[in-house]
Amino acid sequence: MVSLESIHGLGKHDLKCFKTLLDESLHVQGLIRATDLNPGQVQRSSERLLQRDLIKAQAQGNQKQLSVKQNQWTRYLRAGIATEHLQRLPAKRRRAIQYYHDALQEQPVITVVHGSTATHDHDQDSDLDLLVINNHNLQVNQAEQKAHSQTGIHVNTLQIPLNDLKDELRLQKDPVIQSAIEKGWPTRNKQYYYELLDDAN
16 A cells, blocks of 8 residues: 555655644644644645645634645545554454455445544444445344454444435534544545545535
C-alpha cells in the first residue's frame, strides 16, 4: 500500500494537521493547540495543505478558519486513514472482521467499524460493532457466529439499507447511526463511503 506520507508529498506534521481538521474546523491558533505542534510547523503544514487543495481557509473576522475540502484527493486520504485504523487493531480483532465477511453469502456495499473498536478504546472483552450498508438486509447470524467461534469476539451488526443511509445523512434523525458515522471508519468501499458523506453536506 502507498504510504499516506507519499501522497501529495505530505509529511507527518501535514497529516497530523489534516487528521485534526477532519474532526472540526479550526483557526490556526486552535490547530496549534489541538496538534501540539509549534506555530511554524502548523503554518508550513497549513500552506502545503492549501496548495495541494486538501483544505480551505475562510475568513472569520481577523482570522481564517481552516477546514477539509470535499474532493477526490481528500476522499483518497480519508480512505488511507481508515486503512491505518484497521491495521492498528490487534490481529485477533482484524481476523474477526475477516471471518465475518468470509462467512457472509453476499458482501455488503459498505461495512463501517464503529463503537469502541473504531476509537481504539476497546479491551479484549469488547464487542465488535459493525454498521453494514447494503441494498437490502443480509443474513448475518452465521457470520457473527463464525467470527465468535474463531476469535471469541462477539460481533454486533447494525444494518441500514443504502437508500435509508442517504436519507439519514440528510435528515440526521437516528442517534445510533449518527454516532457510527461520526466515530466509525469503513473497511469496504472506503472512497465510495466518503463520497456519500460528502454528497450529503
